[in-house]
Amino acid sequence: MNDLATDTTDDEAAAPHRLWASDTGTLREPSRRALVQLLRGPYLSAGRHGHLWNALLNDEQQIRSRLADLFLDLVTDQQGQFAFVRNAESPDTDLPKVMRTATLTFLDTAMLLHLRQLLLRADSGEATIVGQDEITDQLQVYSGRDGADPAGFARRVNASWMKLTRYGIIAPTSTEGRSVISPVLRLVFDAQQITAVQAEYARIAAIAEEEDPSADDDTVIDPAHAPTEHEEDR
Helix, strand or coil: CHHHHHHHHHHHHHCCCCCCCCCCCCCCHHHHHHHHHHHHCCCEECCCCHHHHHHHHHCHHHHHHHHHHCCEEEEEECCCCEEEEEECCCCCCCCCCCCCCEEEEHHHHHHHHHHHHHHHHCCCCCCCEEEHHHHHHHHHHHCHHHHHCHHHHHHHHHHHHHHHHHCCCEEECCCCCEEEECHHHHHCCCHHHHHHHHHHHHHHHHHCCCCCCCCEEEEEECHHHCCCCCCCCC
């Protein structure tokens, strides 16, 4: 009996955070759940996952190391209190792409850029809420051939709105037709990408491009913003 008690104690000392018989993990349970939420996407935030955000802060280096083992990079914003993961990049090594990206249509990207501008103009720390009708009005400049078919253009705007909702870029509020913009949108593109895309879209708007803008372009959204399903930790 004494030997058995000793063996059990030794096992617990070797794996103090064991959750099942064959568990060899070293992270505490809350930190594991934070890691899972990061992998599920689209992001982890203090506002939506308070206990997981605290766990991330407590074990950030270990969680960052676990993600690095999977060729993933952890991005955190301490001021905005959110974090997400994206594929790691190296100029010297061809790293595997673990998290998938999503190709956006012309209108998807135009909407995303406008939402980002609204977010950046808002007071830091306050929720940025926008109405779908407002976005539709702002995107009229890109209606192209659909200018003669307002209903068709509205359907395409609605499809883009639903897509960005599915990716976690916007989240519905209690008021129908109004959504809050996710703070992660601040970090979707880097400054160089934003400048290039905005310049191209300004050019298209200026010359009233007649080609159908509904065709897919090559814009991609970072992996954390294209989850298989938008889920919250339970």
